[in-house]
Amino acid sequence: MRLPPIFVLRATVKKASRQPSKHMSGQSAFAIYKQLHDFKNGARANEIMAGVVHDLDDEQMADVAAHFSALTKGALDPKTISSGDPDVVRLVEYGNSARGVPSCASCHGAHAGGPIETPTLAGQRQEYLQAQLEAFANNGRCNDIFDRMRGIAAKLQPKEMEKLAEYYSAVRLFRPQD
């Protein structure tokens, strides 16, 4: 397998970047591949990541995705599911039909029927998650197919984005060995 020196790439990204970045473990191969692909063709604009993926061909991007991922999204560890703000837990689990906001878990949950490229949110940094929601809401990030996340984020209040980011950063992925 022609695996690029991904650990070197990651170290470079970490050093070069002051932006909140994302963990790759717990993501499905589909989610990682799509983001690498989008960084490369510019659908998701990020100078640092564009530089990192510039020289990767399709096969290498698939190899990187396979290297870091499981085939499916990670499941949430029930021990860490927040019992915090009930409004936020309700948004995550049920959404708000009056406002046209679907439940986050319907796509982001481990066995949810959402699109296969849906990323795992559990345990990502709060600043990263909040920045992504804000970017979807103001069209700073437009790589979501069929505007799925842009449509949802546009209906969220800034305070809700903050709380949702806090919620997902606090839950952990289920690891049987723990």
Ligand code: HEC
């Ligand atoms: C209809 C399915 C669907 C629903 C419902 C949904 N999402 Fe998403 N979400 C996605 C998909 C698909 C992506 C990946 C978009 C892309 O980059 O291709 C995504 C991406 C994200 C990201 C960026 C993650 C990253 O790693 O960059 C965040 C944050 C997010 N969603 C939060 C939420 C929250 C909070 C809710 C509930 C209010 C929600 N989503 C509801 C499908 C959904």
